[in-house]
Amino acid sequence: MRTHHCNELRESDIGKTVTLIGWVNSARDQGGVIFIDLRDREGVTQCVFRSEISKEAADVSHTLRVEDVVQISGKVEARLKTDEVDTTNARLATGTIEIVAEKLTIVNKAEVLPFQLDKELSNEDLRMKYRYLDLRRPRMSKNIR
DSSP states (O other): OOOSOTTTOOGGGTTOEEEEEEEEEEEEEETTEEEEEEEETTEEEEEEEOTTTOHHHHHHHTTOOTTOEEEEEEEEEEOOBOSSOBOOOTTSTTTTEEEEEEEEEEEEOOOOOSSOTTSOOOOHHHHHHTHHHHTTSHHHHHHTO
16 A cells, blocks of 8 residues: 655655555666665656565566556655765656655556657657657656646
8 A cells, every 4th residue: 555655755754664666767787786766746766676685576576567557665865965975856846855665566467558758759640549648758747846
């Protein structure tokens, strides 16, 4: 069960165990550490998978694709920020925190998408054929809020 939406967590939540549910917006492998940007209707939160925290969750995170629906539970931690390294993201409301994942459940696997949701589409026929996907694009979802 979800405890928060993706855009709700802040530095005041550091140390709390939370559960988020949403779509995989992007996934990055940085030397064995997997970063997943999780998106729901409210925004985006970065989730980190480390095998020393949960080998099972880290192994499953390697199989995730964009638009898979997942449930992630873990602890809220501050993103690394020192004089030499700054991993915060000022473009996100949740850019100063991340979820260190302890548990990952795949709710639904996505099929390969006919187009990337983060790209602009000029082909109106393609947009209309896949209207349900077109409405997930950030520009379109802002229009209906």
